[in-house]
Amino acid sequence: MCTAITFTGTSNYFGRNLDLNYSYGEQVVITPQNYEFNWRQLPSVKTHLALIGVGIVVADYPLYFDAINEAGLGMAGLNFPGNAYYGKVTVGKNNVSPFEFIPWLLGQAHNVGEARKLLADLNLVKINFSEQLPLADLHWLIADKDESIVVEATKTGLHIYDNPVGVLTNNPAFNYQLENLKNYRQLNARTTPNTFASSLDLPVDATGFGSIGLPGDLSPKGRFVRASFAKLNALKGTDPLSDVNQFFQILATVKQVKGLNWADEHSCEYTVYSDCYDLQAGVLYYLTYESPQLHAAKLQGQQLATSQLITYPLKNQVVVDWQN
Numbered sequence: 001m002c003t004a005i006t007f008t009g010t011s012n013y014f015g016r017n018l019d020l021n022y023s024y025g026e027q028v029v030i031t032p033q034n035y036e037f038n039w040r041q042l043p044s045v046k047t048h049l050a051l052i053g054v055g056i057v058v059a060d061y062p063l064y065f066d067a068i069n070e071a072g073l074g075m076a077g078l079n080f081p082g083n084a085y086y087g088k089v090t091v092g093k094n095n096v097s098p099f100e101f102i103p104w105l106l107g108q109a110h111n112v113g114e115a116r117k118l119l120a121d122l123n124l125v126k127i128n129f130s131e132q133l134p135l136a137d138l139h140w141l142i143a144d145k146d147e148s149i150v151v152e153a154t155k156t157g158l159h160i161y162d163n164p165v166g167v168l169t170n171n172p173a174f175n176y177q178l179e180n181l182k183n184y185r186q187l188n189a190r191t192t193p194n195t196f197a198s199s200l201d202l203p204v205d206a207t208g209f210g211s212i213g214l215p216g217d218l219s220p221k222g223r224f225v226r227a228s229f230a231k232l233n234a235l236k237g238t239d240p241l242s243d244v245n246q247f248f249q250i251l252a253t254v255k256q257v258k259g260l261n262w263a264d265e266h267s268c269e270y271t272v273y274s275d276c277y278d279l280q281a282g283v284l285y286y287l288t289y290e291s292p293q294l295h296a297a298k299l300q301g302q303q304l305a306t307s308q309l310i311t312y313p314l315k316n317q318v319v320v321d322w323q324n
């Protein structure tokens with residue numbers, strides 16, 4: 001399972017937890033402006049916006065899990081098993097395969113408004129990357145500094161939803177998750193007055209009473225409510241780095257610890273990595289399960305106009321900052 005969020009403070013932030021029972025050997029992948037994209041159905045593109053994100057490179061192709069572009073638009077793919085539906089190639093449409101979707105959109109859209117226009121003619125097609133890497137059932141969170149949307153391709157068509165919460169998890173579909181928040185409208189980040197019965201004296205003897213009922217479980221439903229409550233009530237920082245820290249603290253409320261969520265008999269899901277993009281500065285901050293301090297990479301200067309993919313393996317060593 002995964003959780004993606006947006007957060008606004010001194011800058012605008014976007015990122016996710018990637019939860020899985022194994023690692024693909026993820027890397028930071030920078031796609032410069034002159035890397036040529038040879039799409040499966042659409043004409044090749046020689047120049048485009050530069051991207052930075054997390055993913056893997058196979059046969060010199062960037063398979064992004066999440067990324068942003070140099071204009072400050074971000075996008076993340078999250079599992080949507082059993083609900084995602086990709087159709088046949090349709091004449092007159094932008095036929096894009098799911099593994100091409102992130103680079104195709106981020107390569108050209110500067111903001112959510114432009115993304116919406118491109119999505120109007122999008123057809124997500126059933127074309128896999130290779131036999132070894134079959135189709136992934138996904139839905140996507142797309143965000144810029146002002147707004148976010150969710151894209152779901154299901155049997156009933158391509159759906160684009162406004163996302164007033166700026167959170168996405170997994171099944172069931174996004175509409176359900178949004179509707180489900182109504183069941184938690186009584187939650188409060190402050191302790192509420194006693195409304196149980198006016199005749200009964202029920203003094204508070206601690207804090208946190210307003211959040212009694214907040215789901216603590218790791219299911220997508222539970223994480224959607226918890227991440228929304230955390231994100232919508234979290235204080236903003238006083239500078240970009242304190243915001244980045246706050247972003248990771250929010251993601252930590254839905255982090256999966258190894259051993260708490262078994263995917264099958266032999267392996268459990270855990271938070272492989274968490275990341276936070278500063279959409280305005282073009283910086284990717286991340287931490288991994290094995291290396292929980294902040295690492296960073298950015299889209300910068302002369303790298304932007306080159307033509308070869310640039311990669312850095314995600315750090316996986318614990319580093320201790322000794323003080324004596």
Ligand SMILES: C[C@H](CCC(=O)NCCS(=O)(=O)O)[C@H]1CC[C@H]2[C@@H]3[C@H](O)C[C@@H]4C[C@H](O)CC[C@]4(C)[C@H]3C[C@H](O)[C@]12C
Nearest residue numbers: 001002019063064065077078079099133134135136170
């Ligand atoms: C599994 C990842 C999503 C994490 C998540 O939501 N987990 C939930 C687990 S559960 O169902 O709820 O149990 C997704 C996000 C991006 C996906 C990858 C990207 O789409 C890029 C390629 C696409 C290829 O078709 C398949 C391999 C792949 C490399 C994908 C593997 C996998 O499906 C990834 C890594």
